[in-house]
Amino acid sequence: MTKILNNSLVVLLKAFAQLPFGVIYLISDFMYLVLFYVVGYRKRVVYTNLRKSFPEKTEAEIDHIARQFYRHFCDLTLEAIKLYRMTDAQLDERITVKGLEKANAYCLDGKSIILLGMHYNNWEWSASLQRIAKHQLLMIYNPVRDNQEMERFILDMRERFGGISVPVNHSARTAIQFGKGGRPGCLWLAADQTPAPTTQFWTTFLNQETPFFSGPEKIAVKTNQPVFFHHTRKTGRGKYEVNFIELFAEPAKESGENILMKYVETMENIIRETPQYWLWSHRRWKHQRPDHTPLIPRTVYNG
Structure with missing residues (x-):
């Protein structure tokens, strides 16, 4: 029965993807009213995250950001299906894309790169960049649990442009493999999700003690693959500008802490500028730092 329901949902999603954008955004407007005023989808999580991240803002300002977030979240959800x-x-x-020329130049020199992203604006549409990127796009993802039908739909949606989806537990092996020869790869991963509290990298992020995955900097130092930041800026409803920003040309010359801290600072600056476009419904701060784990000061980065 579960498989039948999952298959039925996927059929509906595929049909929805055929709708024109005008209809999709009408549905999104209605979806916002339902999620915010009727269902109250994760409102406690969203408002708590915002209040702790921006203690200097008034309650009216927090409420304004939250409402903007929910409107964008509804657009994002339906745009991803589209x-x-x-x-x-x-x-x-x-x-529109900026900065890809420098990344492509590395590919022509036979060098793979690492692309650090975040759950901000519409990251899903960047799967289409394989059409113009010279690197083989390697999209790191967390497998969908107990729903093979939905996972297949998501992977088909992302891979239809030629990119390859790589389970997160294979990311290091894949980066090393594509650095040894053949077509260079672009290992693209969003490192702003919540790792286990046992991670050794804890720092202050948006006024809160926050853990980060230590994998990205380990891969960068080991492979010496140039590190880029993936920044998607919203220019209008359903319109985005994707920027490739080089963070480190030779990460092997840096400490792992420097690499992660530069990522954290870049991400925080972007979120503070337009906070409504980050994924505030995620339970980012659900863990407490263990007593034996030090808090790394933000001043560790000296770039």
């Missing part, structure tokens, strides 16, 4: 059937012409009309 990607399943978006044409090249639609993508070219709605996405």
